[in-house]
Amino acid sequence: MLLHGFSVALSGLNVFLVFIGVFLGTIIGMLPGIGPINAIAILFPIVLQFELTPASALIFFAGIFYGSQYGNSISSILLNVPGTSSAAVTCIDGNPLAKQGRAGSALAMSAVASFSGGVLSIFLLVLFAPLLSKLAIDFGPAEYFVLMVCAFTALTSFSHGSFIKAVFSAILGLAIATVGIDELSFGGMRRFTFGVEELGDGIDFIVVVIGVFAISEVFLFLSDMSSGAVQKVAPLKSVLLSLKELKDSVAGILRSCVTGFLVGVLPGAGATIASFLAYNTEKKMAGDKGNFGKGDLRGVAAPESANNSSAVGSFIPLLVLGVPGSETTAVMLAALITLGVTPGPTMLTDQPDMFWGVAASMFIGNMVLIVLNLPLVKLLAKILLVPRWILMPLIAILSIVGVYVLNGSEFDLLLMLIFGVIGFIMRKTDFPLAPLILGLVLGGLIEVNFRRALTYSYGEFSTFYDSPITIGLWLITLFSLVAPFAIRKLKNRSQ
Amino acid sequence: MxxxxxxxxxxxxxxxxxxxxxxxxxxxxxxxxxxxxxxxxxxxFPSDHSTTWPNARNLQKIALTATAILIYGFVLQQLGFIISASILMAICMWVFEAKQKWIAPVSIASTIGFYVVFDRLLGLNLPAGLLNTLIQ
Known part of the structure; x- marks a missing residue:
């Protein structure tokens, strides 16, 4: 099966896409303000324009995603500024190393750890995904509905910050998804369009994503701006590692890879939690012998291995169950839906090309990345010198171009701006954005499956809890609701 | 709410x-x-998160950027992408405190760059507007 995947991934176009994807991803990961989510949203119109197959599109997006995990570490180590939150842990030991003049070793270690974490987790993906998909064959609309509810609860209860805020954010996303013509009703009922013609087709997820992430990022930068702040890039000499340094880190890389993968599979947890967990484990295991916090290479290896393997792990819920667990995979799912893929638990059996192609392309992508990151890292690091006053305006222009070319509508620009302001306020007041995006993307599916299930059962609500699968899923939902509270209680008691 | x-x-x-x-x-x-x-x-159950709102100066900047994007949407068809996006880019650069001498060349060059890549190379239509006869 994997061989078949390689035959998909090795076609000329797909190799090209992997290459471009990981290259762009590395740069995007390095730069602040433009994460993989923005990149995927802005590039989506181009993917549509070239009529890529769903498999090729996903290969491209996946490349951007895990490529950005590599790029992240470069800015963490050299600037002490993580490109995204998942690389924040890499700063702890990465930047002290750079200050000691060992930036090269830190970068080399991060590249090696990212690579090993990435490749090992692909093996885990190939191993576990088909097993999981066997469980998912008997899914009807009712089961799929409950599965999505389950994903939501897990996401909201595991996301950091206030639980109520996360719930509010998720439901707001679901509500935005109800705008437009209702597909199921007879004749197509218009809902919440307030007489505005342009809202008839609903609100495009790209418009919301770019507004809420990219435009609000520009606003956030402005709101925290103070004049005269100049950033220093640590000097970079040779990018080399000694054999001993490698040997010391191997065990940590392996452990962190498994941790990262498992955390990645969970909805809501993602790369940030994975890298924190991995770092803390290694720190505890090293004990007094470690130099953690002051510049230990193992402190770079652990989070880098973990965040790459969690990126791979997060593809399991997406590809096997058709339910994304993070904002990035949610945007990917929305893109796949637009490209005509029916998401759901049969995706792996219906679209074997996609799953195996993506898995195989990840091997290729990681090869490209290690080549990019070891010899070329000095060149790439130059990109960090791009000043903010050029970068942020460029992000603004890219966003408006991306939104405009999607439908060629000025109204979308207005919507994007509104969502930019909403996103800015939400981020300022600590409302998590991931549930909003998940709600927006899954909103249509949830409603369709909910109503379809009720239609099949002639309006009987018992259809949602009378099969063993639904009961099992409800139990998992309950568990994910209770678990974070229980863990907090236990922690408090032990202290 | x-x-x-x-x-x-x-x-x-x-x-x-x-x-x-x-x-x-x-x-x-x-x-x-x-x-x-x-x-x-x-x-x-109010959360214990304390929000730090931007100061008046930065708030003005945000308002200016947002207004610029809004106006951009209205003039895009008439003026065309290159002119309106250059102006928007210039405003954004000014807001982000770019050096004065860089604003004009960078904003015009980058907008033309975007136009060539998106409209010409990728075939995604961006309105030509006033410069219609010049660049078609």
């Missing part, structure tokens, strides 16, 4: 349909009830 959720609930209820779970009215209604509940819950 509570007001917003109640408004959503009322507009869900005013949808012209039978109140039947299978119909298009029930599901938004459930959502609106949940929204109201979570807004009330936020009032009862």
């Amino acid at each position: 509570l007001i917003l959720s109640i408004a959503f609930c009322i507009s869900a209820l005013s949808l012209d349909a039978d109140f039947d779970p299978v119909n298009e009215k029930f599901y938004p209604f459930v959502l609106s009830v949940l929204l109201i509940l979570s807004s009330i819950a936020l009032f009862i």
